[in-house]
Amino acid sequence: MHLKLGDVRGGEVDPIRPTSRNADMSNNSNSHSTSPIEREGSVENETMTASAHGAHGAHSSAQPSPPIPQTAPLNVSKEQSPAVSNIVRKKLGGFVGFANLPNQVHRKSVRKGFSFTCMVVGESGLGKSTLVNTLFETSLYQPKTLPELGSELSSTVGIENISADIEENGVRLKLTVVDTPGFGDFINNDSSWDPIVTSIESRFDQYLEQENRVNRAKLNDNRVNACIYFIQPTGHSLRQVDIEFMRRLHTKVNLIPVIAKSDTLSEEEVDSFKRRILADIEYHKIEIFKAPAYEMEDDETIQENSEIESKIPFAIVGSTQTIQTGDGRSVRGRSYPWGVVEVDNEEHCDFTKLRQMMIRTHMEELKENTGILYENYRSEKMLAMGVQQDATVFKEVNPTAKAVEEKTLHDAKLSKMEAEMKLVFQQKVQEKEAKLRQSEEELYARHREMKESLEKQRGELDDKRRRLESGRPLTPERGGGGAQSTQKKSRGFLRS
Numbered sequence: 074m075h076l077k078l079g080d081v082r083g084g085e086v087d088p089i090r091p092t093s094r095n096a097d098m099s100n101n102s103n104s105h106s107t108s109p110i111e112r113e114g115s116v117e118n119e120t121m122t123a124s125a126h127g128a129h130g131a132h133s134s135a136q137p138s139p140p141i142p143q144t145a146p147l148n149v150s151k152e153q154s155p156a157v158s159n160i161v162r163k164k165l166g167g168f169v170g171f172a173n174l175p176n177q178v179h180r181k182s183v184r185k186g187f188s189f190t191c192m193v194v195g196e197s198g199l200g201k202s203t204l205v206n207t208l209f210e211t212s213l214y215q216p217k218t219l220p221e222l223g224s225e226l227s228s229t230v231g232i233e234n235i236s237a238d239i240e241e242n243g244v245r246l247k248l249t250v251v252d253t254p255g256f257g258d259f260i261n262n263d264s265s266w267d268p269i270v271t272s273i274e275s276r277f278d279q280y281l282e283q284e285n286r287v288n289r290a291k292l293n294d295n296r297v298n299a300c301i302y303f304i305q306p307t308g309h310s311l312r313q314v315d316i317e318f319m320r321r322l323h324t325k326v327n328l329i330p331v332i333a334k335s336d337t338l339s340e341e342e343v344d345s346f347k348r349r350i351l352a353d354i355e356y357h358k359i360e361i362f363k364a365p366a367y368e369m370e371d372d373e374t375i376q377e378n379s380e381i382e383s384k385i386p387f388a389i390v391g392s393t394q395t396i397q398t399g400d401g402r403s404v405r406g407r408s409y410p411w412g413v414v415e416v417d418n419e420e421h422c423d424f425t426k427l428r429q430m431m432i433r434t435h436m437e438e439l440k441e442n443t444g445i446l447y448e449n450y451r452s453e454k455m456l457a458m459g460v461q462q463d464a465t466v467f468k469e470v471n472p473t474a475k476a477v478e479e480k481t482l483h484d485a486k487l488s489k490m491e492a493e494m495k496l497v498f499q500q501k502v503q504e505k506e507a508k509l510r511q512s513e514e515e516l517y518a519r520h521r522e523m524k525e526s527l528e529k530q531r532g533e534l535d536d537k538r539r540r541l542e543s544g545r546p547l548t549p550e551r552g553g554g555g556a557q558s559t560q561k562k563s564r565g566f567l568r569s
């Protein structure tokens with residue numbers, strides 16, 4: 074689907090031209106009082122105006138750039154702060170061009186286009202499709218046909234994606250709306266949030282899987298950037314299903330609670346309802362999306378953000394119909410016998426504040442925060458899978474201390490190796506000595522044995538010789554032996 078939006082409404086800024094908050098560098102460079110560079114410079118007593126004037130000069134050829142003061146580089150005492158000693162601040166001698174970086178990013182972003190995924194959750198008939206169509210001023214949702222009487226209704230919560238490429242003043246946005254038909258529509262709504270949690274997690278898983286691929290040139294990001302949760306305009310407080318849903322989802326998605334069809338409540342009722350909702354949210358420690366506050370923000374932005382925050386949860390009215398007011402104006406709104414509720418009138422509802430936060434000022438912030446929620450999910454998943462992170466990887470490293478630490482470790486390793494080698498050597502020597510001792514003993518024993526046997530032989534031979542000399546027989550004759558047996562014996566003796 075490719076849709077083109079109508080003209081931007083009166084009093085709104087052309088988005089292709091940098092707005093006051095998006096293009097601090099290009100627009101504010103003309104104004105010395107608000108340039109972030111100058112502010113930093115004034116705090117640290119530095120004059121870094123070269124870039125600011127340079128940027129101005131690059132864009133406006135009609136007005137010559139004011140002369141850039143040529144001053145010597147700042148002396149930063151290295152002893153004062155070792156953490157920043159490596160950063161030496163220098164003043165520029167002329168226009169370098171990096172002041173133009175925001176414009177480069179701006180042009181590239183416009184060329185690439187943007188994408189945004191928004192989920193809408195709430196019971197049937199609370200005005201989800203009407204609000205999406207009102208927000209983006211387009212008929213993203215076609216008019217629905219009611220199910221025929223007697224036809225079987227789905228018994229589970231569904232997840233439906235509607236995508237459209239919309240364009241406003243040359244800026245393209247791929248908008249995906251994730252609808253959750255069936256949520257809260259059953260008699261028992263226990264676990265009706267399960268399919269929604271599963272869908273959000275599976276989108277994270279898909280992204281994680283793509284990140285782990287070898288080729289990550291093109292990541293298809295369909296993570297949910299914001300979830301508009303529609304609260305029934307009961308005027309009481311949050312229901313159990315609202316609390317349970319938000320408790321389960323707040324760590325996985327940017328939650329934006331809205332009071333649906335707030336035109337059905339009076340102003341006082343809306344105020345007290347909001348207070349009770351906020352008390353419930355705080356009590357149950359539910360984190361809803363709030364515009365983050367940054368230090369360098371200008372007063373206008375701070376004021377804008379606090380106004381937006383004061384309206385949470387947004388009491389909204391949705392309508393795409395243009396109607397005539399009593400004073401002859403054509404407005405988007407809902408007509409009642411007692412008058413007209415104007416969608417774009419801040420006195421009537423908070424629709425404009427919701428749109429301002431979601432689309433005009435904090436869409437990028439929502440996307441950035443989605444990244445943080447994804448990171449939390451990813452690390453939890455990794456830890457659950459047993460992947461451990463070495464905390465020392467992130468500690469700050471002082472090169473000298475690191476070198477000393479490495480040398481100590483190296484020395485310790487060397488002495489450990491030396492001690493081990495000594496031990497092995499000693500063991501080997503002991504083993505060798507024991508072996509030598511053993512073979513020495515064996516040699517002695519054999520020597521002794523041989524000596525004894527030789528002594529014995531010598532004694533016997535001496536005895537024989539004496540017998541032969543004396544003429545006596547070699548062996549004394551024993552009865553019945555005869556000459557043969559004597560011979561045999563003498564042979565046997567001689568052999569031995």
Ligand SMILES: Nc1nc2c(ncn2[C@@H]2O[C@H](COP(=O)(O)OP(=O)(O)OP(=O)(O)O)[C@@H](O)[C@H]2O)c(=O)[nH]1
Pocket residue numbers: 195196197198199200201202203204217254333334335336337389390391392407
């Ligand atoms: N009074 C009032 N009626 C509204 C508002 N927004 C929508 N409606 C009406 O409520 C009815 C249902 O609106 P839808 O936008 O279709 O509601 P839905 O939540 O998308 O409904 P499902 O598609 O069934 O989930 C329609 O008749 C709308 O005109 C509102 O802010 N105030």
